[in-house]
Amino acid sequence: MPPERYGAVVERIRAWTPSTRSLFLRPDAGARMPFHAGQFISLALPVGESPPLVRPYSLASDPEDALLEICVDLVPAGIGSRYLFSLAVGATLDLKGPFGSFMVDAPPAAAMVFVADGTGIAPVRAMVRRVLAHGGEHRVQVLHGAPTEADLLFHDELAAFGSHPRFSWEPVLAGAGAATGENPKLEALVLDRYVRADADRTRHFWICAVGDLVRRLREALRAAGYERRAVRYEQW
Amino acid sequence: MPKIHVIHESGEPDQTVEFSAADAPFSHDGEPGSILDVLLGHKVHLEHACGGKCACTTCHVIVKEGEGNLSEMQDNEMDRLDTAPGLTMHSRLGCQAVPKGDVTIVIPKFNVNS
Numbered sequence: 117m118p119p120e121r122y123g124a125v126v127e128r129i130r131a132w133t134p135s136t137r138s139l140f141l142r143p144d145a146g147a148r149m150p151f152h153a154g155q156f157i158s159l160a161l162p163v164g165e166s167p168p169l170v171r172p173y174s175l176a177s178d179p180e181d182a183l184l185e186i187c188v189d190l191v192p193a194g195i196g197s198r199y200l201f202s203l204a205v206g207a208t209l210d211l212k213g214p215f216g217s218f219m220v221d222a223p224p225a226a227a228m229v230f231v232a233d234g235t236g237i238a239p240v241r242a243m244v245r246r247v248l249a250h251g252g253e254h255r256v257q258v259l260h261g262a263p264t265e266a267d268l269l270f271h272d273e274l275a276a277f278g279s280h281p282r283f284s285w286e287p288v289l290a291g292a293g294a295a296t297g298e299n300p301k302l303e304a305l306v307l308d309r310y311v312r313a314d315a316d317r318t319r320h321f322w323i324c325a326v327g328d329l330v331r332r333l334r335e336a337l338r339a340a341g342y343e344r345r346a347v348r349y350e351q352w
Numbered sequence: 353m354p355k356i357h358v359i360h361e362s363g364e365p366d367q368t369v370e371f372s373a374a375d376a377p378f379s380h381d382g383e384p385g386s387i388l389d390v391l392l393g394h395k396v397h398l399e400h401a402c403g404g405k406c407a408c409t410t411c412h413v414i415v416k417e418g419e420g421n422l423s424e425m426q427d428n429e430m431d432r433l434d435t436a437p438g439l440t441m442h443s444r445l446g447c448q449a450v451p452k453g454d455v456t457i458v459i460p461k462f463n464v465n466s
């Protein structure tokens with residue numbers, strides 16, 4: 117799927133918290149962008165010292181949905197995210213996509229573990245929807261980090277998937293005021309459960325979060341014996 | 353001062369950028385002082401769909417000369433290059449490779465991610 121350029125209109129905005137919102141984008145002229153769940157789009161924003169400012173955002177929507185959904189955090193002093201927060205319904209955006217290899221291309225013959233912190237749940241939500249829709253017999257686990265319950269994006273939907281026999285979703289709350297990308301509980305849980313608790317090294321991981329947490333988890337899992345390609349990640 | 357000599361496979365004329373590493377970062381994107389950062393800061397276009405965060409391969413370049421003058425490749429760059437179309441033995445990601453001396457690079461025609 118070679119990336120293409122699209123114009124898009126902000127058709128709907130959903131505020132999750134004062135500093136996180138979803139933008140639902142409709143590509144121009146009813147165009148549909150083919151993509152794999154987990155991939156991202158690249159926005160060319162008319163801001164910064166030498167515009168355009170290029171900023172990537174993961175797609176939380178399903179490839180079959182009519183609108184592209186991105187979940188955006190307002191980053192303190194962040195030029196790109198501040199611009200996206202200034203947009204109202206009807207605003208237009210210049211985007212290119214899809215990009216990235218953080219996806220489930222072939223469902224692995226092993227248990228799947230998704231580790232997401234904060235808005236890192238966006239590509240994971242897209243992948244999990246696909247994986248559960250497509251059958252299979254292996255377990256699918258999601259560890260979902262956030263400061264508080266109110267910060268858990270897609271809470272209701274993921275909780276509802278819980279009725280699926282091979283799916284589990286576990287919120288891991290870092291506590292109010294926890295800095296983005298810092299969730300010691302999430303890190304400890306991953307290491308306790310998938311490194312120290314048993315010798316099974318067949319699981320496949322998808323890790324998505326802001327900052328160095330991603331590198332630390334990736335290195336710890338690989339050092340523990342998981343195959344390099346079985347530990348996929350996207351670091352924002 | 354180190355130089356980056358750029359050959360565009362697309363046929364555009366070659367370009368050379370001279371820079372002082374001490375002045376990095378030159379732009380918003382990529383590791384400070386990386387090929388991407390230097391080129392963007394000197395108005396030489398190199399794709400960078402992920403904003404220079406090592407999440408795609410659109411800044412893929414092929415090093416013709418001066419490979420030893422580039423910072424060593426880390427895990428994240430290796431993982432990402434693994435998925436690059438047209439991968440060669442001399443491929444690097446512009447957003448990660450930091451030149452310490454002169455280098456000559458080719459920007460492939462296909463530097464769009466699959």
Ligand SMILES: Cc1cc2nc3c(=O)[nH]c(=O)nc-3n(C[C@H](O)[C@H](O)[C@H](O)COP(=O)(O)OP(=O)(O)OC[C@H]3O[C@@H](n4cnc5c(N)ncnc54)[C@H](O)[C@@H]3O)c2cc1C
Pocket residue numbers: 156171172173174175186187188189190191193194195196197198216235238296326327350351352402403405407
């Ligand atoms: C492949 C990829 C996918 C991404 N998908 C998303 C997404 O779906 N939603 C999203 O909000 N961001 C996402 N990001 C981050 C996004 O591209 C921007 O980096 C972010 O919006 C900040 O840009 P800025 O210009 O506002 O601030 P900048 O000044 O460029 O960023 C300042 C710093 O903020 C930190 N940061 C980055 N993202 C976040 C965040 N979400 N919350 C808090 N701090 C952050 C980074 O460490 C960055 O160095 C993604 C990044 C990558 C590489």
